Amino acid sequence: MTKVLLVDDNPDLIDGLREGLLNQGFEVVVAVNGVDGLEHCFLDHPDCMVIDIKMPELDGHQLVRAVRGDPETANIPLLILTALPQDNQQLSGFAAGVDMFLRKPLTAYELAEHIRAMLLLPSDERNRRFKALAEEEPL
Numbered sequence: 001m002t003k004v005l006l007v008d009d010n011p012d013l014i015d016g017l018r019e020g021l022l023n024q025g026f027e028v029v030v031a032v033n034g035v036d037g038l039e040h041c042f043l044d045h046p047d048c049m050v051i052d053i054k055m056p057e058l059d060g061h062q063l064v065r066a067v068r069g070d071p072e073t074a075n076i077p078l079l080i081l082t083a084l085p086q087d088n089q090q091l092s093g094f095a096a097g098v099d100m101f102l103r104k105p106l107t108a109y110e111l112a113e114h115i116r117a118m119l120l121l122p123s124d125e126r127n128r129r130f131k132a133l134a135e136e137e138p139l
Contacts, residue, residue, distance in 0.1 A: 003027040004115060005046035007037030007063065008081070009055045013104070017050075020108020026115070034058025038066055041073050048077040048115055051098075053084055064098055077118045081106065 004026045008014050011032070018028045029044045031037035035057045041049065049067065053060035060080055067073045083104040100118050102111070 001025065001027045002048070002115070002119065003029060003044065003046045005029045005031060005037065005040050005044060005049045007031040007034065007040075007049060007055070007060070008052040009033055010052070017108050017111060021112055021115075024108065024112040026112065034060065034063040037063050041067055041076070046076060048079065048119060050079045050081050050111065050115070053080060053082040077121070079114065079118055081111070 002025075004021055006014055006017055006021075006028060008017075009032055014030050014032075018030055021028050029040050029046060031040045033055045034051075037049070037051065038058065040046070051060045051063055055063075058066070060082065064078055064080070067076060067078060077100075078098045079100040079102065080098045081102045081104060099121065100114060102114060
């Protein structure tokens with residue numbers, strides 16, 4: 001069973017997505033902020049993470065950089081799910097190393113389909129994209 005770590009400070013959103021992902025056959029772990037998400041990342045060893053950007057203590061971009069910066073967690077597929085509409089948020093997310101960037105609102109079914117697609121991406125393709133990002137000029 002695929003284990004998804006949801007990291008978001010909105011309890012209503014988390015409850016709805018958690019329930020929907022459970023119904024789609026996923027195991028779901030929940031974190032309410034970036035620090036909590038980083039702790040769960042190391043404790044629960046998720047197969048992928050769904051991360052909000054705007055959170056207390058550690059924002060989504062900081063969390064992504066922390067996950068990508070540790071060899072133990074660097075290969076976890078990461079998906080940003082945010083209500084922030086700015087294109088620079090998307091560019092910053094990809095520069096930090098996310099695999100997918102989605103905008104809220106989103107149904108749990110839609111999120112499940114995106115997670116499945118993200119998990120199908122071969123690790124060598126993900127590594128090629130990260131290498132290309134690392135060679136680009138900083139934003």
